[in-house]
Amino acid sequence: MAKKAKAVETTEVAPQETIVQEVQVKKQVKPTKPSWEIKDRIYYLKGNKTPLTMTIPSKHTRKHSLLYFDKESGVQKEIRYATNQDSPFVEEQKGEATLGHIMFKNGSLQVPKNKQNLQKLLSLYHPLKGRMYEEFSAVAEAEDELDVLDLQIDALNAARNMDIDQAEAILRVEIGSKVNSMSSKELRRDLLLFAKKNPTLFINLANDDNVQLRNIAIRAQEVGIIRLSSDQRTFTWGSNGRKLMNVPFDENPYSAFAAFLKTDEGVEIYKSIDKKL
Known part of the structure; x- marks a missing residue:
């Protein structure tokens, strides 16, 4: 009995399309040098x-x-x-x-x-x-002027909202003991003028704690609460002559006293002076 040959089944596959994806390579762009402008x-x-x-x-x-x-x-x-x-x-x-x-x-x-x-x-x-x-450069000049104007605005706003004691302390640095004879309105006027004329210095003084402490020391000495020796080397109480501190060599006496008031011992002396003032 003859064997029947097995039929070989074949499956036809449709041809596949080959997809080629193009990759775009970005060229590196070198920064161009600023062109030279012909001008005066x-x-x-x-x-x-x-x-x-x-x-x-x-x-x-x-x-x-x-x-x-x-x-x-x-x-x-x-x-x-x-x-x-x-x-x-x-x-x-x-x-x-x-x-x-x-x-x-x-x-x-x-x-x-x-x-x-x-x-x-x-x-x-x-x-x-x-x-x-x-x-x-007109552009650079305008930027500088804008920075100055912004600084003046900041300084004027700070001066306007400043209390009278701090205003006196800052002006004392600028005009000295003349502040003693000025009214509060004169102090505020001169403070605003100072802030407008020199805003950088004004802001630096406003942020300096020692300025106000130095002013307190000067006021206390003027009214006799404390005394500074004739050689400007020693601070004492005005009432009993008890020594408060020695001024370090080659330092401004009031700057040294302001720094002293920030120490543990000086804090109590500051409180006492502040009450008497």
Whole structure:
């Protein structure tokens, strides 16, 4: 009996599409250097200095080093101001060079836009930039003025809400014993003027605990609660002459007494003085 052959079953599979996913690689973008703007430029001496004339070095000498370090090439380049050359770098100057002076008048130097060689030397390469002089920037100037205005507002608000004793203590630092003859309204007026005129110093004094303690020491001495010896070396009670403290050498006596009032022993003396005042 013949055997029947087994049928081989085959399964047809539909062809699969190959999906290729494209991966986009972002190119690294290098930061671009700020472009050089063609414009008139003004330079001014630092520290509000306004001499009639002041000349800064315009060429490299043994006494005045005028070298610029190029980070890209790793080479120091000699610079000089030549009125007939386009580049401030000596190695890029061709032919005979006519050297020029760099002179500030009344604390400033105005360089027109047609003198690009001098502008680039002063703005980009001169080693005295940032040390002796700066380039005027309207944006930077506005930011500085805004910071000053904010500081004045903070100082004026603090002065307006300050109690009269602290106001007297701060003004005593500024005008001395004149505060003794001033009314409360005069004190507040002068305090506001002081805060507006010198907001940084005012805020520093307002945050200094020793200022008020020093004022208490001065007031106590003026009314005779305590006494300071003629050599300004010893504080004593005014009533019985008992010694309170010796002033350390080369220190302001009232600053030393203010620091003493913050010690354990001085706290009790402070309380006693404060009651008598």
